[in-house]
Amino acid sequence: MPDRELTYGEAVNAALHRLMEELPETLVYGEDVGVPGGVFGVTRGLRKRYGDRVFDTPISESAILGSAVGAAMMGRRPIVEIMWADFSLVALDQIVNQAANVRYVSGGRLSAPLTIRTQQGGAPGACAQHSQCLEALFLHVPGLRVCMPSTPQDAYDLLVTAVHGDDPTLVIENRTLYAGAKERVRTGGPVAPMGGARTRRTGSDVTIVTWGAMTHRALEAAGTLADQGMHAEVVETPWLNPFDTGAVLESLRRTGRLAVVHEANLTGGFGAEVVARVAGAGVPLLAPPLRIGTPDVRMPAAPTLAQALVPGAGRIADEVRALVRQEAPR
Amino acid sequence: MSERRLADLLAMWRIRAFEEKVRDLRAEGPIVGSVHLCIGQEAVPIGACDVLEPHDALFATYRGHGWALARGVPPQPLFAELTGRASGVNGGRGGSAYFTAAEHGFHGENSIVGAGAPIACGAALAGRFDGSGRAAVSVFGDGAMNQGAVHEAMNFAAALSLPVVFVCENNRYSELTPIADMVRTPRLAGRAAAYGMPGHRVDGNDAEAVRFHMRDALEVAREGGGPTLLECVTERLAGHYIGDAETYRQPGELERIRRREPIARLREGLLADGVPAADVDAVERRARAEMDSAAAAALDAPFADPATAREHLYA
Ligand SMILES: Cc1ncc(C[n+]2csc(CCOP(=O)(O)OP(=O)(O)O)c2C)c(N)n1
Ligand SMILES: [Mg+2]
Numbered sequence: 001m002p003d004r005e006l007t008y009g010e011a012v013n014a015a016l017h018r019l020m021e022e023l024p025e026t027l028v029y030g031e032d033v034g035v036p037g038g039v040f041g042v043t044r045g046l047r048k049r050y051g052d053r054v055f056d057t058p059i060s061e062s063a064i065l066g067s068a069v070g071a072a073m074m075g076r077r078p079i080v081e082i083m084w085a086d087f088s089l090v091a092l093d094q095i096v097n098q099a100a101n102v103r104y105v106s107g108g109r110l111s112a113p114l115t116i117r118t119q120q121g122g123a124p125g126a127c128a129q130h131s132q133c134l135e136a137l138f139l140h141v142p143g144l145r146v147c148m149p150s151t152p153q154d155a156y157d158l159l160v161t162a163v164h165g166d167d168p169t170l171v172i173e174n175r176t177l178y179a180g181a182k183e184r185v186r187t188g189g190p191v192a193p194m195g196g197a198r199t200r201r202t203g204s205d206v207t208i209v210t211w212g213a214m215t216h217r218a219l220e221a222a223g224t225l226a227d228q229g230m231h232a233e234v235v236e237t238p239w240l241n242p243f244d245t246g247a248v249l250e251s252l253r254r255t256g257r258l259a260v261v262h263e264a265n266l267t268g269g270f271g272a273e274v275v276a277r278v279a280g281a282g283v284p285l286l287a288p289p290l291r292i293g294t295p296d297v298r299m300p301a302a303p304t305l306a307q308a309l310v311p312g313a314g315r316i317a318d319e320v321r322a323l324v325r326q327e328a329p330r
Numbered sequence: 331m332s333e334r335r336l337a338d339l340l341a342m343w344r345i346r347a348f349e350e351k352v353r354d355l356r357a358e359g360p361i362v363g364s365v366h367l368c369i370g371q372e373a374v375p376i377g378a379c380d381v382l383e384p385h386d387a388l389f390a391t392y393r394g395h396g397w398a399l400a401r402g403v404p405p406q407p408l409f410a411e412l413t414g415r416a417s418g419v420n421g422g423r424g425g426s427a428y429f430t431a432a433e434h435g436f437h438g439e440n441s442i443v444g445a446g447a448p449i450a451c452g453a454a455l456a457g458r459f460d461g462s463g464r465a466a467v468s469v470f471g472d473g474a475m476n477q478g479a480v481h482e483a484m485n486f487a488a489a490l491s492l493p494v495v496f497v498c499e500n501n502r503y504s505e506l507t508p509i510a511d512m513v514r515t516p517r518l519a520g521r522a523a524a525y526g527m528p529g530h531r532v533d534g535n536d537a538e539a540v541r542f543h544m545r546d547a548l549e550v551a552r553e554g555g556g557p558t559l560l561e562c563v564t565e566r567l568a569g570h571y572i573g574d575a576e577t578y579r580q581p582g583e584l585e586r587i588r589r590r591e592p593i594a595r596l597r598e599g600l601l602a603d604g605v606p607a608a609d610v611d612a613v614e615r616r617a618r619a620e621m622d623s624a625a626a627a628a629l630d631a632p633f634a635d636p637a638t639a640r641e642h643l644y645a
Contacts, residue, residue, distance in 0.1 A: 031504075031505065031507070032505050032506045032507055035506075035507070035511075035578070036505075036506035036507060036577070036578060039505065039506065056507050056511065056512070057512070058473070058476035058504075058512040058513070059443050059444070059473045059474060059476050059477050059504055059512075060476045060477060060478065061477075061478075062478050063478075086442070087442065087443075089442075090442065090444075090445070090477070090478065090479065091478075123363065124362040124363055125361070125362035125363015125364065125414075125425055125426070126363055126364065126425075127363075127424060127425045127426070127427045127428040127441055128423070128424075128428060129427070129428065129440070129441040129442050130364070130427070130441055295640060296643075297639065297640045297643050298423070298643065300422055300423040300425075300634070300639060301363065301411075301414070301422060301423065301424055301425020301426070301427075301428065302414030302415075302418070302421075302422025302423070302425065302633070302634040303362060303414055304414055304422070304633040304634050304635075304636050305414070305422050305423070305634050305636060305638070305639040306639075307636065308636030308637075308639040309639050309640075
């Protein structure tokens with residue numbers, strides 16, 4: 001299988017090319033995704049190559065998502081883009097009341113195999129309507145699949161898996177990652193099953209569970225802690241539904257301490273669900289589990305204000321260090 | 331007459347000088363993040379806001395710096411907002427795309443396309459009960475005409491005969507896509523008929539034309555005649571956002587736009603009317619001097635204090 005040096009954004013593009021090639025029922029559409037190639041350049045070249053199967057739409061999220069539900073019911077496999085996750089809110093009905101119900105209500109006679117590509121999260125200067133982390137909203141909805149890649153390889157693999165899957169799936173990307181460093185990406189490999197976790201770093205003192213862009217900050221924090229003799233295991237869970245609870249429990253049985261890190265605000269965040277699952281599984285812990293996220297507040301545009309809210313590597317390291325020291329058995 | 335037009339020229343130059351200063355500050359670093367300039371579209375806010383009352387409510391979009399200035403928000407707190415200062419008009423909470431200054435009847439930009447239209451209906455509705463006689467203005471782009479919220483708002487306002495003026499700034503593009511590719515008929519004002527309200531296509535590069543139609547629409551609205559849609563045809567001279575490579579432009583397009591843009595046009599008109607070039611050009615210098623010193627003062631002020639980041643969430 002060919003290996004290619006790709007950025008995260010290029011990896012998404014490569015996956016789209018592959019999917020258009022191998023699944024003739026795919027369509028790619030959304031605002032500015034066709035002729036312009038996407039506001040982040042992620043859909044570049046698709047329109048030229050695949051013609052009418054790739055097109056621009058009006059600024060009409062309800063129509064984009066609703067038409068994707070309808071086309072999917074009729075056997076197409078739409079891959080639609082919602083430019084910012086924040087904009088999905090103007091059309092939540094089509095996701096929550098419509099897409100998520102198709103299979104269940106029809107007793108499996110119908111399905112809606114659509115993929116919604118979107119991106120979310122903070123970036124310097126982004127306003128309150130362009131910086132929210134909304135994964136928990138979608139994770140609360142049975143019938144949807146949700147994943148959040150943080151590496152070029154996962155940006156490629158998760159999208160391929162999502163589109164091959166027969167459930168409505170949200171692939172939540174992150175615009176701060178699109179133009180990051182190139183990495184070796186294996187393209188054209190077999191379609192991986194949905195789900196699974198990634199142990200990004202091994203360690204014995206504490207398990208950090210994280211996803212999305214926070215993965216990189218958690219790894220940076222783990223590096224800092226290692227310099228100080230504390231060994232954090234970083235388990236990234238790019239698939240949030242299905243969620244690999246087993247992988248988290250397995251790590252915790254070895255480390256005995258849990259910190260969940262996400263960019264979304266704390267209350268009702270998916271970190272609460274992770275902690276609840278761990279508590280329910282009865283894995284004995286050496287210290288109460290810790291959640292690290294943005295406090296419950298709107299997101300300000302001024303960088304000095306936003307930095308005080310969104311967890312950075314320094315804050316993660318500090319809080320995890322305190323967690324490990326809390327009941328230091330040594 | 332030429333006095334009014336000279337005043338319009340100054341008002342438009344204030345917006346342009348502000349925007350060009352913003353562009354510089356974004357390039358130099360003090361402004362970060364996404365910024366949408368209204369260079370080329372200055373005549374719409376200047377003509378429209380001129381005939382508004384202080385108690386009227388205006389709802390703009392992320393391309394709203396010019397609307398804020400036209401509503402009378404001073405430039406210094408706007409620069410301060412853009413550069414994340416505590417003295418910003420929203421203390422750094424809003425940023426470029428989300429200014430609000432209710433004390434100036436500027437009820438905010440909005441960075442969700444179309445979201446302001448239903449809110450404007452509510453502001454107008456409130457006026458029915460608070461005795462203020464308030465009219466509400468909802469500003470949005472051509473692309474926003476395809477957003478569900480805007481359709482709902484137009485019918486809502488029409489059905490309830492609410493005093494709303496819908497101002498569509500048709501700059502022919504939504505982001506990187508021409509409006510002509512996204513609608514069957516690019517004469518957007520024609521949609522008004524479907525909701526049973528008047529709709530007019532207005533030369534949006536002529537402040538006087540905008541003023542004329544706005545005055546009319548407000549009169550109808552205040553007399554209980556309900557909403558009006560004004561499609562103000564204009565063009566942006568800048569990209570959709572700062573950093574836009576503008577690869578979608580046709581050859582010669584920007585030159586053509588430059589010939590019709592409102593400031594150059596008004597300047598020529600004034601000169602043709604015999605206004606001395608020195609008077610005309612003094613206006614630009616005055617506007618630039620004002621914006622330079624406002625920006626400098628804004629940059630002198632302290633950044634927003636991180637300790638306040640959680641304030642103002644609840645009553
Ligand atoms: C609901 C929603 N969808 C998409 C966007 C992304 N977006 C921001 S501006 C824009 C184009 C809007 O075009 P138009 O209404 O013509 O206004 P203009 O920018 O030209 O002033 C788009 C698609 C958004 N902010 N909100
Ligand atoms: Mg437009």
